[in-house]
Amino acid sequence: MPLAKALELAQEYDLDLVEVAANARPPVCKLMDYGKFKYESAMKAREARKNQAHTVIKEMKLRPKIDPHDYDTKKGHVVRFLKQGDKVKITIMFRGREQSRPELGFRLLQRLADDVADLGFVESNPKQDGRNMIMVLGPHKKKTEAMAEAREAQAARKAERQQGPAPAEAPTEETAEA
Secondary structure: OOHHHHHHHHHHOOOEEEEEEOOOOOOEEEEEOHHHHHHHHHHHHHHHHHHOOOOOEEEEEEOOOOOHHHHHHHHHHHHHHHHOOOEEEEEEEOOHHHHHOHHHHHHHHHHHHHHOOOOEEEEEEEEEEOOEEEEEEEEOOOHHHHHHHHHHHHHHHHHHHHHOOOOOOOOOHHHHHO
């Protein structure tokens, strides 16, 4: 179709004539509302960015001689990080004579890996790095899955709050006589 006729047709329907494939012979054009097209493509891009997950490595520092309660607290943090879909770098810091007993740190890291095995896996085995021993744990589920689950749980809590408390039961004859 000649260019003049295509432009006339676009004006008639109050649309824009947009060139889709400039390198084709003859060039390919399309009649569309260009403003609406730009808006919809921007909304798709924004939605894609919203669902995009940034890989974050959280770090937890331990000592070889850690108290059981402190260990449980640190393990709780590691569990929370793995549930959120983040990787966790666990560092054991050795001081003084502790450096001559790296097997203590290795056993502690193995114990932690076994305790959180249902949520994550050992991505990088324990290795000595100067005065520190480092291990990286990765989550079983991806960050996007964890984010989706968190959004669903939040929506469920919000819906529950909006419904309010359950209505009180009407008194029965037995409770009215008592």
